[in-house]
Amino acid sequence: MKKGLSRRDRIFRGFVLFIVIFAIIIGCGALAGLFTRIIFFTTGHDPAEESIYGHSLTWLILIALLLLVRYYLKYGNITKYFDSFNTVIHVLDKIAKGDYKARLKEPFNEHESFGELVKSVNNMAADLEQMESMRQEFISNVSHEIQSPLASIRGFAQVLQSNDLLSTEEKKLYLGIIESESARLSKLSDSLLQLAVLESENMNLQPRPYRLDKQLRDLILACEPQWRGKKIGVEAFLDEVICTLDEDRMSQVWINLIHNSVKFTPEGGRIRVELRQHGETIEVQIADTGIGVSEEEQKRIFERFHKADKSRDRSNQGSGLGLSITKKIVDLHGGDIHVRSTPGTGTTFTVTLPN
Incomplete structure (x- = not known):
């Protein structure tokens, strides 16, 4: 031996x-x-x-x-x-x-x-x-995303509490920031909860037949205040399609993608939504004329907390979880989602689903 x-x-x-x-x-x-x-x-x-x-x-x-x-x-x-x-x-x-x-x-x-x-x-x-690295990065990102609004809330609350010489306008401004940051925390908490539910083994979809073209049309109209406020033109070319999917979960997918397009499309831009059925496959494309995403960033765009443009104004940033949730829902339906984009030209998300 x-x-x-x-x-x-x-x-x-x-x-x-x-x-x-x-x-x-x-x-x-x-x-x-x-x-x-x-x-x-x-x-x-x-x-x-x-x-x-x-x-x-x-x-x-x-x-x-x-x-x-x-x-x-x-x-x-x-x-x-x-x-x-x-x-x-x-x-x-x-x-x-x-x-x-x-x-x-x-x-x-x-x-x-x-x-x-x-x-x-x-x-x-x-x-x-790799999994351990992702876990540590996830914890770090969660801590950062939570700590940032908490620091703002605490800071402005201390100013309001210790300074009696603030004008009414300043108090309204600080209270507005506190309310905005509280809403941001609440949204982050909801997104994390959604991800936890979607990734749990007990997650059960509730598919049922419904009109997908009607769902898309209704959601586009529901987002009208956002895209009209930026003078964005929206076009919809929707085939009449009856699908068997979880309607509530798919609603999250379309809202996330539409909001994403509106957020990163400058004033006067355009958004195009298409729905086509090819045999047993449904294809939905949401294209915009926004700022676009680099080829390198496209590889990580569906990662949790990943934000392609880190130089954006914080008020225009989300939690970085929306596209992760979107992809998870599509995956659970047995579908696929991919992105095609050119910086400065626009971005197209294509969702393919079985029917």
Whole structure:
């Protein structure tokens, strides 16, 4: 045994060695018996009639096979396999304890069978490391998003409480900011709750047949104050489509996408909503002539808390959860959503759904 091995590793190696030796003996015995029968049948003898010779031949073949196995164990350097197993177990133990940077080294790939094992373990560790990184980033983002409005509320509340010389207009302004930041906190809380519900295993959609074109038309009209306030022209080309989806959840999808287009389209711009049915597939496109998104940002646009334009005025920012919620709802319906955009030209979101 190698020095430095733990008691558990030594016990494990001993157990594996016992199992291997036992399996080798049983296997060699079975092969020896099979070879004996083949020899007797090919020579035209019945092994039952010549049991003494049969047993003797079986033992000779068994000894020969065991000698061959011994030769292979001695010169095939089988201990490498035991060392490899120990290393794999050691790395898996580190991963289980939270060290997701642990990896198996490439030299193991000289054994083809271990090469696949090494690849699987390393891929698993990489996935866990990425998940841990995303978890920490998520916590950091939540803390930042909550801390920012809380700091504003606390600051303006202290000013109102300690300064009696504020004018009525200043008090209204500060109270308005407190109310706005409170609403922002409430919206963030609602969005986080929605995400938690959508990602829970107990999430059940309630699909039912309804007119998708009517839903889109009604939601466009419901958003009219927003797009009319920016003098944005809205066009709708809607085929009559009866779908079987969760109407309330899909309403969130369309509202998020329409609001997104209105938010990032400058005054005098245009928004185009199209609904088409292609066989068993429904396609909805919402295109705008807004500021657009770079190709690099498009890859992360559906990530939680990701905001493509971090230089925007805070009053025009959302929580960065709207598109994550949108994608999750579409995924739950078995659909797909992707974005195509050119900075300075506009953005098109395409939602494809089964029907």
